[in-house]
Amino acid sequence: MGRDGLLALLRLARLEDWAQEIEDDFRPTVTFEAVGRLSAALDELYGPTEGQWLARQVGHRAFRLGAEGLGFALGLADVGRRLLPPAVKIRLGMETLAEFFNRYSDQRVRLGEDNDFYYWIAESGGFCYGRRTTYPACGMATGLLSATLSWMRGGAGVEVQEVECRAQGAPHCTFRIPKGKAGQRQHNA
Ligand SMILES: [Zn+2]
Numbered sequence: 001m002g003r004d005g006l007l008a009l010l011r012l013a014r015l016e017d018w019a020q021e022i023e024d025d026f027r028p029t030v031t032f033e034a035v036g037r038l039s040a041a042l043d044e045l046y047g048p049t050e051g052q053w054l055a056r057q058v059g060h061r062a063f064r065l066g067a068e069g070l071g072f073a074l075g076l077a078d079v080g081r082r083l084l085p086p087a088v089k090i091r092l093g094m095e096t097l098a099e100f101f102n103r104y105s106d107q108r109v110r111l112g113e114d115n116d117f118y119y120w121i122a123e124s125g126g127f128c129y130g131r132r133t134t135y136p137a138c139g140m141a142t143g144l145l146s147a148t149l150s151w152m153r154g155g156a157g158v159e160v161q162e163v164e165c166r167a168q169g170a171p172h173c174t175f176r177i178p179k180g181k182a183g184q185r186q187h188n189a
Pocket of ligand 1: 127136164173174
């Protein structure tokens with residue numbers, strides 16, 4: 001997208017202050033309200049399918065820009081290196097991240113699971129703040145979660161899908177992460 005594209009996008013999202021901060025080289029303070037408006041602007045510009053894809057890329061990029069260091073700080077790289085079945089690593093990574101969100105952000109997260117999937121359930125705060133859509137609108141969160149868990153596993157892809165979203169009127173934003181066949185096999189062995 002480049003710097004000019006990003007600045008144009010921020011203006012479209014009525015986030016001129018943020019654009020100004022980037023131009024002045026200040027580190028912008030990101031609020032969920034701002035993230036919601038940015039995501040809405042992407043969907044307006046590119047349509048929901050492309051817009052949400054781009055939002056996921058923004059989430060991946062955000063991880064590279066800042067959260068990778070956080071991953072090290074939280075010890076996620078160590079979890080990834082341990083000799084554990086992949087599904088157990090994912091579970092441990094999700095627990096660590098959820099604890100971080102619950103302690104340091106407005107977002108309240110709890111975890112769930114069934115036979116095939118883990119669930120990341122965001123109960124308040126969130127990436128679709130202030131939005132009403134007919135589709136799951138938290139592409140940035142999907143990208144961020146996927147990038148973090150994939151990085152923790154040494155680059156092995158972890159597919160994350162938002163299966164219900166508060167922007168659609170659901171009570172929570174719920175993200176589904178497959179436990180994976182390899183994980184289950186080892187888990188059951
Ligand atoms: Zn959502």
